[in-house]
Amino acid sequence: MTAADSASPIDLLRTMRLIREAELRLAQLFADGEVPGFIHLSVGQEGVAAGVCAALGPTDTLASNHRGHGHALAKGLDLERFFLEIMGKAEGMCKGRGGSMHVADAAVGMLGANGIVGAGLPIAVGSALAHQVKRNGAVAAVFFGDGALAEGVMHESFNLASIWRLPVLFVCENNGWSEFSPTSRQLAADPCALALSHRIEARSIDGNDAMAVHDVTRTLVAEIRNGGGPRFLECRTTRVRGHFEGDPQKYRDAADAARSDDDPIGRLERRLAAEGLPAAEIKAAERDAVARVDAAVARARAGTAPAFGDALRDVYANTEVRP
Amino acid sequence: MSEVRFGQAINRALADAMAADDSVVVFGEDIAAPGGPFGVTRGLLDRFGPDRVRDTPISEAAIVGAAVGAAMSGLKPVVEIMFMDFVTLSMDALVNQAAKARFMFGGQYALPMVVRLPHGGGINAGPQHSQCLEAWLAHVPGLKVVCPATVADAYALTRAAIADPDPVIVVENKSLYAVKGELPEPPPSASIGKADVARPGRDATIATYGAMRAVALDAAGLLAKDGIEAEVIDLRSLQPWDEAAVLASLARTHRLVIVHEAVEAFGVGAEIAARMADIGFDELDGPIVRVGAPFMPVPFAKELEAHYRPDASRIVEAVRRTLA
Ligand SMILES: Cc1ncc(C[n+]2csc(CCOP(=O)(O)OP(=O)(O)O)c2C)c(N)n1
Ligand SMILES: [Mg+2]
Numbered sequence: 001m002t003a004a005d006s007a008s009p010i011d012l013l014r015t016m017r018l019i020r021e022a023e024l025r026l027a028q029l030f031a032d033g034e035v036p037g038f039i040h041l042s043v044g045q046e047g048v049a050a051g052v053c054a055a056l057g058p059t060d061t062l063a064s065n066h067r068g069h070g071h072a073l074a075k076g077l078d079l080e081r082f083f084l085e086i087m088g089k090a091e092g093m094c095k096g097r098g099g100s101m102h103v104a105d106a107a108v109g110m111l112g113a114n115g116i117v118g119a120g121l122p123i124a125v126g127s128a129l130a131h132q133v134k135r136n137g138a139v140a141a142v143f144f145g146d147g148a149l150a151e152g153v154m155h156e157s158f159n160l161a162s163i164w165r166l167p168v169l170f171v172c173e174n175n176g177w178s179e180f181s182p183t184s185r186q187l188a189a190d191p192c193a194l195a196l197s198h199r200i201e202a203r204s205i206d207g208n209d210a211m212a213v214h215d216v217t218r219t220l221v222a223e224i225r226n227g228g229g230p231r232f233l234e235c236r237t238t239r240v241r242g243h244f245e246g247d248p249q250k251y252r253d254a255a256d257a258a259r260s261d262d263d264p265i266g267r268l269e270r271r272l273a274a275e276g277l278p279a280a281e282i283k284a285a286e287r288d289a290v291a292r293v294d295a296a297v298a299r300a301r302a303g304t305a306p307a308f309g310d311a312l313r314d315v316y317a318n319t320e321v322r323p
Numbered sequence: 324m325s326e327v328r329f330g331q332a333i334n335r336a337l338a339d340a341m342a343a344d345d346s347v348v349v350f351g352e353d354i355a356a357p358g359g360p361f362g363v364t365r366g367l368l369d370r371f372g373p374d375r376v377r378d379t380p381i382s383e384a385a386i387v388g389a390a391v392g393a394a395m396s397g398l399k400p401v402v403e404i405m406f407m408d409f410v411t412l413s414m415d416a417l418v419n420q421a422a423k424a425r426f427m428f429g430g431q432y433a434l435p436m437v438v439r440l441p442h443g444g445g446i447n448a449g450p451q452h453s454q455c456l457e458a459w460l461a462h463v464p465g466l467k468v469v470c471p472a473t474v475a476d477a478y479a480l481t482r483a484a485i486a487d488p489d490p491v492i493v494v495e496n497k498s499l500y501a502v503k504g505e506l507p508e509p510p511p512s513a514s515i516g517k518a519d520v521a522r523p524g525r526d527a528t529i530a531t532y533g534a535m536r537a538v539a540l541d542a543a544g545l546l547a548k549d550g551i552e553a554e555v556i557d558l559r560s561l562q563p564w565d566e567a568a569v570l571a572s573l574a575r576t577h578r579l580v581i582v583h584e585a586v587e588a589f590g591v592g593a594e595i596a597a598r599m600a601d602i603g604f605d606e607l608d609g610p611i612v613r614v615g616a617p618f619m620p621v622p623f624a625k626e627l628e629a630h631y632r633p634d635a636s637r638i639v640e641a642v643r644r645t646l647a
Binding site for chain 2: 061063085092093094095096097098102104105106111112114115116119121122123124125126127128129130131132133134140152153156157159160163164311314315316317318319321
């Protein structure tokens with residue numbers, strides 16, 4: 001285990017604070033009309049992104065889903081270019097072509113958020129295949145929701161990963177909801193049983209305990225790196241906000257959404273306080289996040305509109321497209 | 324120069340590409356140990372080993388999805404979908420992932436991947452094992468689509484597809500696999516997007532690709548007996564397609580027929596006709612006529628399938644219509 005893939009509780013708190021602050025700011029920018037399209041926030045789920053990604057190294061690869069802001073930031077995506085992208089600017093990660101659902105960064109092995117439920121699974125499997133063929137010791141990870149377990153490609157991906165013993169970590173963020181429907185009406189199977197039936201070792205944990213997520217992920221990643229084949233991790237967590245910003249959530253009762261004792265940030269802060277970390281240091285994690293997000297948003301607002309001609313040039317590497 | 328079969332030329336292209344570049348890997352259903360349903364990948368496992376040549380489960384979505392992830396992570400995967408008909412099960416990976424990754428990630432990722440898709444009828448394989456669906460894929464920005472018609476192109480276009488930094492679909496007509504032809508030594512190269520004049524002529528242009536090249540040449544032979552010299556253009560690449568070559572031919576002949584085995588409606592021919600009606604309007608001395616399959620599923624019985632696929636007589640008729 002190298003330093004790059006193990007984190008202290010305060011590291012995890014900082015990451016979670018950054019994700020929380022970035023997303024709450026996105027919510028505001030969206031409400032104010034500064035973020036076009038639609039966005040899915042992971043408020044309440046930050047413990048999973050922070051805990052898992054802190055167990056990955058810079059050459060490990062990561063595929064994600066539509067609720068991918070936290071995954072991307074935890075993997076190390078540049079915060080300014082993240083905001084620039086989601087606000088549709090030329091200087092964004094993806095030059096304003098993708099937006100919230102497609103944040104990606106080749107420099108940190110982030111293979112992209114994804115607008116298609118379940119699509120990240122075979123992409124991570126293929127990335128793991130590359131690691132295996134190149135014998136580079138890297139691991140591929142993928143985040144997906146409970147909803148993706150109902151997609152057929154999940155089975156194909158589990159099966160292929162298991163048959164080829166690929167170095168891939170499947171992380172299911174089970175927040176109890178697929179869009180507007182509870183998991184109980186969407187999925188007949190138990191998530192871990194699905195993995196186990198493909199002979200993939202599986203663990204189910206409290207995803208709102210960031211340190212537990214991190215510790216378990218470190219173990220699983222070490223097993224994968226040692227040639228143990230794929231692993232599956234179910235993180236039970238809470239989607240605090242709507243499916244997307246602006247979702248009135250008429251299908252959901254208020255108590256379900258507002259289980260504040262579940263908040264991964266509050267929990268870790270209470271733990272750190274109990275362990276004697278000075279309140280000022282705990283507060284500093286929040287203050288630093290706010291300052292970083294302030295600066296990133298200011299930079300993003302100063303970004304420029306993408307040029308259509310530049311977009312046309314990236315349909316292919318070397319083949320021109322008629323305007 | 325040696326005489327080889329079309330399928331062997333693809334095999335040679337795969338082997339040469341794998342020998343030249345360690346990042347080229349090949350996977351698909353029954354392509355490794357069994358050597359492929361049509362024998363195209365025979366011998367690759369023995370030569371390059373089980374790491375780079377792999378049999379997959381019957382998982383068309385994961386095969387192409389994994390190719391996307393592998394290409395984003397430094398490999399050059401060449402995957403086979405056993406029959407083009409089964410690409411329906413891979414469509415998300417092709418259309419939403421492979422085709423868009425370069426663009427939607429702002430050029431950060433290249434996707435050097437190849438999907439080989441055997442298409443076409445002529446072997447009485449019935450409605451779900453005979454279709455020509457290349458127009459679907461040519462419709463998607465970000466994908467390239469090539470369709471070799473000759474042994475030399477089977478080699479050259481396969482190599483060009485593997486060398487290309489973008490996802491390329493190689494459409495291989497099943498009825499061509501056993502056809503023999505010359506493969507020059509050293510084997511030729513090709514650039515994607517360039518058409519060939521398969522037979523020069525001054526009276527009418529027949530633009531076609533894949534298995535219909537030979538049928539169009541037969542038709543041109545028949546027409547020549549009546550003193551009509553048809554020029555046959557083998558498109559070779561459908562996306563991008565060689566607009567300049569077709570326009571140049573039209574400027575010589577002033578008549579245009581487009582021939583493909585795929586269903587005529589909303590097909591490759593429709594795109595070529597629309598473009599030529601636009602940029603070639605001043606050159607046209609007759610209607611642009613398409614010859615393709617009727618708007619029905621590919622039928623099984625010998626008599627039905629034979630009637631279904633375009634033949635030389637239909638092409639002759641079409642050329643005569645443009646000259647009428
Ligand atoms: C293939 C596909 N089907 C449907 C959708 C619409 N959709 C977007 S997110 C979502 C729910 C996904 O639920 P889950 O995977 O549990 O993730 P969560 O939103 O709970 O994080 C749906 C149905 C989609 N984007 N892609
Ligand atoms: Mg969910």
